[in-house]
Structure formats: C-alpha cells, structure tokens
Amino acid sequence: MSRIEIKHITHRYQENDAVLKDVSYAIRSGEFFSLLGPSGCGKSTLLNIIGGFLNPTEGSVEVDGREILHLPSYQRNIGMVFQSYALFPHMTVFKNIAYGLSIKKAGKDEIRRRVAECLDLVQLSGLGDRMPHQLSGGQQQRVAIARALANSPSILMLDEPMGNLDAKLRKEMQVELRAIQQRTGITTIMVTHDQEEAMSMSDRIGIMQNGTVQQVGTPYEIYRTPANSFVAGFLGNVNMTHAVLADPATHTYLSSDWTDFDGQPVSIRVAPENCPLSTVGNALFMIRPERIEISLEPRPDAVAVAAESIVYVGSALQITASFGKKGRLFLDVSDPFFAVPPKVGDRFYIAWKPGDFRAIAEQEAGA
Numbered sequence: 077m078s079r080i081e082i083k084h085i086t087h088r089y090q091e092n093d094a095v096l097k098d099v100s101y102a103i104r105s106g107e108f109f110s111l112l113g114p115s116g117c118g119k120s121t122l123l124n125i126i127g128g129f130l131n132p133t134e135g136s137v138e139v140d141g142r143e144i145l146h147l148p149s150y151q152r153n154i155g156m157v158f159q160s161y162a163l164f165p166h167m168t169v170f171k172n173i174a175y176g177l178s179i180k181k182a183g184k185d186e187i188r189r190r191v192a193e194c195l196d197l198v199q200l201s202g203l204g205d206r207m208p209h210q211l212s213g214g215q216q217q218r219v220a221i222a223r224a225l226a227n228s229p230s231i232l233m234l235d236e237p238m239g240n241l242d243a244k245l246r247k248e249m250q251v252e253l254r255a256i257q258q259r260t261g262i263t264t265i266m267v268t269h270d271q272e273e274a275m276s277m278s279d280r281i282g283i284m285q286n287g288t289v290q291q292v293g294t295p296y297e298i299y300r301t302p303a304n305s306f307v308a309g310f311l312g313n314v315n316m317t318h319a320v321l322a323d324p325a326t327h328t329y330l331s332s333d334w335t336d337f338d339g340q341p342v343s344i345r346v347a348p349e350n351c352p353l354s355t356v357g358n359a360l361f362m363i364r365p366e367r368i369e370i371s372l373e374p375r376p377d378a379v380a381v382a383a384e385s386i387v388y389v390g391s392a393l394q395i396t397a398s399f400g401k402k403g404r405l406f407l408d409v410s411d412p413f414f415a416v417p418p419k420v421g422d423r424f425y426i427a428w429k430p431g432d433f434r435a436i437a438e439q440e441a442g443a
C-alpha cells in the first residue's frame with residue numbers, strides 16, 4: 077500500500093497550451109481514487125505521467141514521500157490496466173500473467189505459484205492454457221488485471237478499464253474489480269468519464285475540467301455539496317437557477333429563471349446553513365431532481381408545473397416539467413408514484429424543503 081502525492085503538475089505537449097494546469101492530488105494509502113472528467117480534460121495525460129510514460133513540464137510525483145519522476149516506468153512498481161487490455165495475442169493466459177515475473181527472472185516455481193494466485197484472485201483458475209482470443213471480453217479484462225497484479229505492485233492504475241464491455245458486464249466487473257481491490261488493499265487510481273462508475277467504485281473522486289482540479293471528495297460529498305456549477309452538472313442531473321434575495325428574515329429568494337403560470341417569479345426558501353452567500357443578495361442555487369416533492373392536488377406551498385417529456389426507466393419516471401411562463405426543471409419520481417403515468421401536458425404540483433436547495437459557486441473562472 078502506497079501513498080501518492082501529485083504536486084503542482086503542469087504539462088504542455090510541444091509548445092501548445094497547458095493541458096494540465098497546476099494539478100495537485102494526495103491519494104491515500106489503500107484508497108480507490110477515480111479521476112473523473114469530460115473527454116480531453118487531461119486524465120490520461122496525468123496517468124501517463126504517474127506511470128512514467130510522459131515527463132511533465134513542471135511539478136513532482138511522490139510515492140511514500142519519495143520523488144519518482146526520475147525513475148523509468150519499470151522501476152515504479154505500478155501495475156497498469158488499459159481499456160484495450162493490451163494482452164499479448166500469441167501467448168497463453170498463463171504466459172501473459174507470467175510475463176513481468178519472467179522479465180524479472182523469477183524462478184519457475186515462484187512464477188507458477190504467483191500466476192495461480194492471480195488466476196484465483198480474478199476467478200479464472202483453470203483457464204491458464206487458453207489463448208486470449210478464446211476468452212470473452214470480461215475474461216480478457218480479468219487476465220489484464222491479473223497480469224497487472226502479478227508483480228505485486230504497490231499501485232494499480234486503470235485507464236477506462238471497463239470501456240470495452242457491454243452495460244451489464246460493465247456493472248458486474250465494477251463490483252468484481254472493487255472486490256479485488258479491497259481484498260488486495262492496493263492503492264488504485266482509475267481514469268473514467270463515467271460518473272456512475274466513479275460513484276459506485278471509489279473511496280474518493282477527483283473531478284477535473286480543462287486540465288484543472290475542480291473538487292476532491294467522497295462520492296457522497298461531491299454529489300451532495302458540489303464545489304461549483306460544473307461539478308454539480310457533471311455528476312448526475314441537477315436543476316439550477318439564479319435567484320435574488322427577497323426576504324432576508326426568512327431566507328426567501330425569487331428565481332430569475334423560473335416564472336409560474338401567473339407570470340410571478342418562483343419563490344425559494346433556503347435553509348440558512350445551505351446559503352453561505354445569502355448576504356450577497358443574488359446567488360446561484362441548485363436542487364437535485366429526486367429532492368423535489370410531487371403533489372397531485374394544489375397546496376399552498378406548491379407550484380404548478382406541466383409535464384414536457386416523460387421517460388420511464390423502470391425504477392423511476394424522469395420528467396421534464398415546465399413552470400408555465402418561463403423555465404423548466406428535471407424531476408425524478410420513484411415508481412410507483414403515479415397510478416397512471418402522466419402524459420405530456422398534464423399538470424401537477426411541486427414543492428421542496430428549505431434544506432433541499434443549496435447555494436453554489438458559479439463555475440470557476442479559467443476552468
């Protein structure tokens with residue numbers, strides 16, 4: 077188990093603009109850490125720097141307090157799994173897994189023992205004689221994991237490891253990979269652009285955009301208390317509105333983006349602890365779709381909306397609703413709430429508790 081400290085990494089390819097801009101992360105020993113961000117934000121570049129395939133323009137990477145950037149890749153004691161698996165097609169599963177140990181000139185008995193252990197770990201015992209093309213995609217991926225672990229690395233790095241699997245297998249492998257990581261306790265960094273994958277597998281997530289760190293936290297922290305509007309919108313669905321303070325005594329704001337059927341701005345009460353910016357008088361607020369209450373009957377505290385689109389996903393109805401005169405929002409209604417699913421144009425009523433709205437920062441300048 078190793079601790080990794082990424083300190084002030086900046087990277088430029090040739091004379092181009094920096095694709096990593098002063099990136100710092102401290103990854104704890106034994107942690108499953110995901111780098112999550114949209115395509116092109118610099119995740120793979122950072123992984124390649126840690127792995128020793130690329131030298132950064134500036135900055136340092138330390139493992140357990142020791143600088144590693146001067147070390148060649150093979151001396152960094154890092155196991156890598158790529159999206160393509162990169163198995164050697166002309167070698168058996170056994171030889172693929174044994175490859176790193178053979179290079180290190182390990183003895184035959186040690187190789188046999190370690191390969192058997194790794195095959196067992198990824199639940200492929202008995203398949204050592206197969207060629208990669210005789211395996212399913214999920215099995216090939218497990219061989220790639222076994223190969224990465226065979227040398228007993230202190231760090232495991234995964235670059236979009238589930239990218240080539242279909243949705244169902246992907247879910248199964250997420251659970252398995254997490255279980256393997258927990259059994260071995262190995263410090264793991266995974267690059268992904270799949271938010272659900274990062275949420276379901278990670279101890280902590282580092283959200284990146286445009287070569288910058290936007291937030292680091294547990295899935296729970298990042299979803300519940302996003303640092304800014306980019307993070308809020310990147311992780312799950314969110315409703316956001318600017319609103320102006322109307323009554324400081326009750327922390328009531330009037331939306332600048334949502335107007336009800338009577339043409340009045342929608343009013344929002346915000347719990348004081350969710351509104352650190354209240355003194356500013358004008359702030360950006362967010363509410364998650366699943367936090368919005370639905371009522372079929374009018375209520376004094378509820379606003380009328382009309383369904384604009386309805387998607388049934390089995391466990392819930394995902395509804396886009398319009399406020400009437402101006403603005404729309406997403407609702408996530410657990411099934412079965414409606415005895416009969418609503419139709420486009422149907423009206424119902426929505427309400428929220430003050431604790432469900434939260435002030436957030438606008439997206440950081442320069443990100």
Ligand SMILES: Nc1ncnc2c1ncn2[C@@H]1O[C@H](COP(=O)(O)OP(=O)(O)OP(=O)(O)O)[C@@H](O)[C@H]1O
Pocket residue numbers: 089090095113114115116117118119120121122269
């Ligand atoms: N060898 C290279 N030469 C020049 N620019 C590069 C090179 N490799 C990557 N880039 C650029 O660096 C930026 C970051 O790329 P990177 O592959 O690190 O992003 P990513 O977040 O991993 O994206 P994806 O999820 O699509 O793999 C992109 O703008 C990309 O075009």
